[in-house]
Amino acid sequence: MQIESGVTHAIVTGAASGLGRASAYALADAGAQVTVFDLNEEAGRAVATDIGGQFCRVDVTSEDSVLDGFAESREAFGQERILVHCAMTTKGGKTVGRDRETGGWKRMSTEDYAYSAMGILVASYRMASLSALGMIENLEPLEDGERGVITLTASVAAQDAQVGQVAYGSCKAGVNGLVLPIARDLMDQGVRCNSIMPGIMSTPPMLGVPPKVLENLSASVPFPKRLGKPEEFGSLVLEFVRNTYFNGQNIRLDGAIRMPPR
Numbered sequence: 001m002q003i004e005s006g007v008t009h010a011i012v013t014g015a016a017s018g019l020g021r022a023s024a025y026a027l028a029d030a031g032a033q034v035t036v037f038d039l040n041e042e043a044g045r046a047v048a049t050d051i052g053g054q055f056c057r058v059d060v061t062s063e064d065s066v067l068d069g070f071a072e073s074r075e076a077f078g079q080e081r082i083l084v085h086c087a088m089t090t091k092g093g094k095t096v097g098r099d100r101e102t103g104g105w106k107r108m109s110t111e112d113y114a115y116s117a118m119g120i121l122v123a124s125y126r127m128a129s130l131s132a133l134g135m136i137e138n139l140e141p142l143e144d145g146e147r148g149v150i151t152l153t154a155s156v157a158a159q160d161a162q163v164g165q166v167a168y169g170s171c172k173a174g175v176n177g178l179v180l181p182i183a184r185d186l187m188d189q190g191v192r193c194n195s196i197m198p199g200i201m202s203t204p205p206m207l208g209v210p211p212k213v214l215e216n217l218s219a220s221v222p223f224p225k226r227l228g229k230p231e232e233f234g235s236l237v238l239e240f241v242r243n244t245y246f247n248g249q250n251i252r253l254d255g256a257i258r259m260p261p262r
Contacts (some may be wrong), residue, residue, distance in 0.1 A: 089119030199254025
């Protein structure tokens with residue numbers, strides 16, 4: 001897909017920081033009109049102002065909030081041709097582990113697991129399906145009959161989740177599992193769908209850990225021996241947009257790391 005400067009509309013969720021922010025900047029630099037979906041109003045508005053886009057306060061776990069966000073963003077910039085979904089909510093915990101307070105055994109509650117499923121897997125389907133519906137209903141096809149492209153964010157944990165990541169890992173695996181059937185469901189309407197599995201990236205939560213931990217994490221990456229840059233994620237998002245033959249793919253972006261159990 002060619003990005004037409006000032007015409008092509010892209011929506012990026014979680015764009016107030018980290019991978020979403022880098023994606024928003026990459027798309028804006030390429031000429032797209034970008035809408036920032038996020039709960040962080042101050043940071044989100046700052047990003048939107050900096051890239052000449054707009055901000056919508058959106059909670060991806062709420063159908064009504066997402067619908068309102070789509071309506072607001074489309075009123076300003078028209079129907080989006082690009083969706084990049086990075087936002088999520090999750091909770092950690094072992095399937096069964098020791099309770100630090102009592103010393104006894106406890107399991108990760110079904111409610112906590114469901115929270116992660118809603119914040120990762122269900123939210124991904126919600127964003128992808130609602131965006132695709134709008135693309136199909138409101139856009140004329142471009143070259144190759146393409147109407148739009150959707151990028152979902154999985155994780156290397158989808159394939160090698162660590163201890164305490166039963167909810168996160170399995171739900172991110174579910175995000176990967178969405179991609180091919182969505183791509184096939186939408187093939188006759190010209191909407192593509194892919195996912196990116198980032199490894200250890202230099203996002204704000206990761207940069208908040210002690211320096212020694214960061215040093216060890218960097219050393220664990222086969223090559224290059226450093227954390228991934230959010231800009232590298234944004235670069236792949238842009239390639240997914242430009243290269244129409246990317247469809248139904250789950251791509252690792254991880255410096256060849258394979259995560260150990262712990």
